[in-house]
Amino acid sequence: MRNGALPKNRLPVLVSPYGPHPGLALRVHDLTIRGHHTETLLAADEAEAIALTLGDLRTHRIVRLGRMYALNALGRLDEALQIAEELIADQALLGGPKATDAKILADAARVLIHLGRIDDGLHHVARSMTLLDVAPRQGARYFSAMSSLGEAARSADLFELADDAMQRCLESFDSPDDLYRSGAELTHAELWLEWALRLEQVGRTEEAAGLIARCEPVLRYWLEQGIDTPLGAALLAVCHAKSGRIAEAFAIVGDLLPRMRATGQLHESRLLHLAHGLALRATGEWRAARREFRAGLEHAVLRAERLLFQYELAVTAALEFPGEATQSMLESLHDHVQALWQLRMDRRTMLRQAYRRVELEAARTSADMAATSDPLTGLGNRRMFDRRIGAVMAGGSLLLIDVDHFKAINDRYSHGVGDRVLGEIAGVLRAHCRHDEVAIRFGGDEFALFLATTEKEARQVAERIRRVIESRDWDAVMPGLTVTLSMGLAACRPGEAGRDLYDRADAHLYVAKRAGRNQLAAA
Template sequence: MESNRLPVPVSPYGPYAALALHVHDLTIRGHHTETLNAADEAEAVTLLLGDHRTRRVSRLGRMYALSALGRLDEALTIAEELVSRPAGPRATDAKIMADTAEVLMHLGRIDDGLHYVARAMNLLDVAPNKGIRYFSAMASLCNAARSADLFELADEVMHKALNSFDSPDDLYRTGAELEHAEMWLEWALRLEQVGRIEEASALVDKAVALLEFWVDKGLDSPIGVSALAVGYAKTGRHDDVFRLVGELLLKMRDSGQQHEARLLHLAHGLSLRATGDLAAARREFRAAEELSVLASQRLLFRYELAVTAVLEFPGEAMQTVLESLRSHVGALWQLRLDRRTMLRQAYRRVELEAARTTADLAATSDALTGLGNRRMFDSRMDSVEGGGSLLLIDVDRFKDINDRFSHGVGDRVLGEIASILRSHCRHDEVAIRFGGDEFAMFLSTGEPEAAQIAERIRRVILARDWNTIALGLRVTLSMGLAACQDGEKGRDLYDRADARLYTAKRSGRNQLAAA
């Protein structure tokens, strides 16, 4: 007996989600080189199995690892690949836009990055604000804002992200809290550079408290412990810094975890300088600078080198260098104001684009079912291309349904059919109601796969318990399918699909007619 059950558990990340989630687990924990190896395996397996959704999630994890390793051009290639193929829901698309924005910011393409931030914010304004998708998207938006030095926005967004997810022990929430604490430390270091010492100290205290909470719970997170070492250095706990550096630094360097090693070098340098070993502190800051992959990171360590040089080699020349660097840092800090203005302008443009899109959608939508209407059908027919298929669908004896059960029941039947058609559309496909009981689907596949989709829809309709709408109600579909040939006009494609639809009706209904 044929079973209709799926062979694996359903997951929003794809049927073989464990493969991709392992990739993300590794990169959350800072094991970026291992992440790339795991991504190679996951993408090969999911490609072989045809699980494109899980492969997409794995590609996203690969992008994070590449970005963390400073391989930004490779990361951007994946980001552009993912953002060009929106798969929905809104929060997922927003997350990918925010991730793309972060990579663009790191590459110095600030205008492009802020545009993607604005697009992500616009999508998240109307997305459900609970659950893992929203949470993950907001965490990515935080990182994008942080990469543009928009720390206030990053902090606000991360608070919303953490409040959106109920479980305090979830791996993703934990990873986001660690990133939040690290962001506070970076923000504090930047505030110190522009003389806002009290604000910086408050942020450091918050970061240390949060990081200690997770470390005390036994969390295996190199990034968390490395960030904690920086917090200890800023709060004068130098013995703890020396202990953590001794335990972890060589391991981090040997395993290729450059971000974590960079933080440990920074913490070591700060503590060495505070305890009077200026030459050793200078070596640590140099080592941290050598591991930097971003211009903002290098600037931070050069500033610490300049401060150290003034202490090690006091004199007017060194003081002049430091003052010059402080002026440069101050000017960069002021650029944040320009970026906030640019972001507001970008957000307004995105709002206007969304409003136009909504208006266009309303003009091409069927009021009863929410599917496309005859206007959309005509537009798609005018632009039909080879490689896709047109499926025409009629509800069998729909007039009898209206006459026997009422037009209200008929409307509910049309709504149910529309929902099922919509659920079988991928992001580049569309379902349309272009007549009373007449539907169409523009599918992006060739005829064999399109026929499988059509048969699946027909069986779902047939198996539906229509008695829940009206006792004795039975609904079936007749379908005609034609694949678009190269150079074929839309009218000719329609005529072939329509002829097959009538073949299905003459042959007894409740069936698909194809080539």
């Protein structure tokens, strides 16, 4: 696909095409949604290399997401988790909209839950939910993040939360392209069908039938629109088999299953084997039904998928060979299914607790930021400085900055202009801070910058800041206004106390002032 365009009547993956080169990411995600997971990994190799060559870290991150989806689908969960952890770490470095961060957390949660790390996964789900609570509720980012939250909730059997997330996903949809709505609605239908199958296992057959009845019209509608979605057809085949439309189920399976097996689309093949087995069992063909369920079991990657086919095999055996042995086996498996279903309630409680913990953490962080932030510029304040100077270590540098003749700026142009100058300088300092580097405003016109660099690199940063401020178009703020900075730099020595580092940087600052200002002084 060129320029990120989707081919006509193709089903898109539910991701937002972020980054300057979205076509790279869209090809990877298109392969994933079509079930070509091995091809996805090859396409991701190429796309990641190109994105890195172009310096496009945001598109690279979306391609990595596509790789993670493919690895998850292939059951390579440890590799998928490694990418998930990398992406979460990148959030602090690259930043981005809250909905984007929420999506990454939800995708990571899904992998953790599949690995059995339920506590960690639910904590990520809770973090994703709190971010989405305050994110703008329209647009592609929110749409994509809510879809990922729904998938994460579904992986934990939290079907009610998943259903709510998918409904919010659809409500946020604001694109004129029906392809994206079709993708969301088909994902929602797949959720309903999985929910129905689980309800049926625990004896809640009326609720299960109601969900299947909701699935069928959605699936038929989009297939009638000409959307090329083997997944939608496979889901419809299962619905037909469950609702007694046996001939229609056979027709879909006969047309689609050989093609899906030939192209290696395992997810669709698994669903079609399920539909075929159910339809064969409904006609009394026990042996053929068991063959299809075993074939589906071979393609099952996740525990929930395997359990589904094991349950259907047990039901089929009990019908084919009625007696105490098969009935006992079925009852034992049924007890196991009931126990797993009961775990849903425990997970709902765990999620509520995790959500509350995340809320409390956010409240503490917000209170801490308010206590350590300068209200005018949003930089750290003197309290933040005292905290950082006490923890400074060798390998870092401290840059102290004064605005030259700032009192004269206030006297000549007004304190309002002076505040604008301070705000502009704060923005430049913030832009030059990397991860774990902090800009501080002491008060007045005094600033500090904690840099995680050697003295040589810190000199380069300081000179860039000085030149940016000196060359800025200050006439746009007030005609005739000029602004320059004096700076003192010191690199922390092994074993040096923070106060001694500050004294050396401060001494260098006064050297710069005595030498005529608008310059940097360092050892």
